[in-house]
Amino acid sequence: MGGRLVVVSNRIPTEAEPSGGLVVALHSALCAKGGIWIGSHPDLSEAPSAQLQPIGNEQRYTRLAFQITQREHEEFYLGFANSVLWPVCHRRGDLVDFKRSFQNAYMEVNKRLARLIVDVVEPDDLIWIQDYHFFPLASELRKLGFTGRIGFFLHIPFPTLGDLGALPESANLADWLADYDLVGLQTRADVARCLEMFRSQNQAEVMLDGRIKYGAQVFSVRSFPIGIDVTAFARAASQTPTGADLGPDMRGEYILGVDRLDYSKGLPNRFRAFAQYLEKRPDKDRRVSLLQIAPPTREEVMAYKQIRSELEELAGRLNGEHAEL
Secondary structure, eight states: OOOOEEEEOSOOOOSSSOOSHHHHHHHHHHHHHOOEEEEEOSSOOSSOOSSOEEOSOOSSSEEEEEOOOHHHIIIIIIIIIIIIIHHHHTTOGGGOOOOHHHHHHHHHHHHHHHHHHHTTOOTTOEEEEESGGGTTHHHHHHHTTOOSEEEEEOSSOOOOHHHHTTSOTTOOHHHHHTTSSEEEESSHHHHHHHHHHHHTSTTEEEOTTSOEEETTEEEEEEEOOOOOOHHHHHHHHTSOOSSOOOOTTOOSEEEEEEOOSOGGGOHHHHHHHHHHHHHHOSOTTOOEEEEEEOOOOOTTSHHHHHHHHHHHHHHHHHHHHHOOO
């Protein structure tokens, strides 16, 4: 079967060598196979274009961007995607901040993006949609008459049946996922949670071959673990870096952490665990420091403001009790 690979994600690289887990993985796939990558333009627009815009300078495949407004950034991206879906998927229903306008913007962006996509795809193209920003995108594409293959991959945990109760009734993941041909999840545990959701639906049936029949749709849910390039990381770790001296006052041993500043990363627990180590270590003369690199993200969302404040407080207390002047 022919056709191009058409990848859709929220992020799209504009630089020659992209960074970030999702972006690096997709870049490698498209470099090998070619095709089209559609993602959100890094610059907001007062009046989004009615067409996808070329972006970046990549020769091995085509990059196209869609535009969103400031309001959509606040309500689609920061709102429904990252103040509702993200905490629900990470079992933090206590952090959900739901407003009806958030869901309205989420659906508006998915509907508009579907219209932009059908203008550039061919019937035999394979559309591969990425992550929680676009759960309903296949449904919108089907409404516009696209009958080709559509896959979905979720890069974060699939929510439990209990946590799904934090979503409004109209945000029905079962309805949205049923319009894909293949739903890819990270682990078998994620697949089990997804199947549990469908078993709770009266119109769903798990068939003998493992596929799911949901109304008139028949599709598959499978696990496809994704990870780092182990060989490349091991090779980099074995090399002696140059120009990486932290300075004459940075003596001793270091524990290095590199994580995005997010409550799903467990950073407060890491800080508390390091404090316990300092309190209980048998060799009190051994100088060990924790160096945590945590680039901030989604700083407008209250939960992210809170995690930053908590970490600053923990770091200040830890340094006050254990630092050597």
